[in-house]
Amino acid sequence: MFGQALGGREPVMSALQNLQAIGQEHGCDAIIAVKLMQYPTSAGPAVVAYGTGVKFAKP
Numbered sequence: 001m002f003g004q005a006l007g008g009r010e011p012v013m014s015a016l017q018n019l020q021a022i023g024q025e026h027g028c029d030a031i032i033a034v035k036l037m038q039y040p041t042s043a044g045p046a047v048v049a050y051g052t053g054v055k056f057a058k059p
Contacts, residue, residue, distance in 0.1 A: 001019060001022050001026065001031075001050070001051055001052070001053055002019065002022075002048055002049060002050045002051070003016065003017070003018030003019030003020070003021070003022055003048070003049045003051075004046065004047065004049070005018060005046070006041065006043055006045075006046045006047075007041075007043050007044030007045065011038075011044070011046070011047040012036060012049075014047070015036070015047040015048060015049040016034070018049070019031055019034070019049040019050075019051050023051070023053040026053055027055060028053030028055055029054060029055050029056045030053070030054050030056075031051040031052070031053055031054075032051065032052050032053075032054055033051060033052045034049055035051070036048070036050075037050070
């Protein structure tokens with residue numbers, strides 16, 4: 001999964017929040033192994049947060 005953000009005051013935080021929202025949409029209990037990548041664009045930095053969503057087993 002990935003969350004992304006373009007420009008803004010805190011693009012890293014926005015990308016992580018977008019990643020968390022996508023995880024919730026897919027029924028994940030947690031996001032692990034996050035990798036942040038930044039790409040320069042004419043509109044400002046584009047930040048992409050890649051992560052793996054996990055769902056915990058019910059006992």
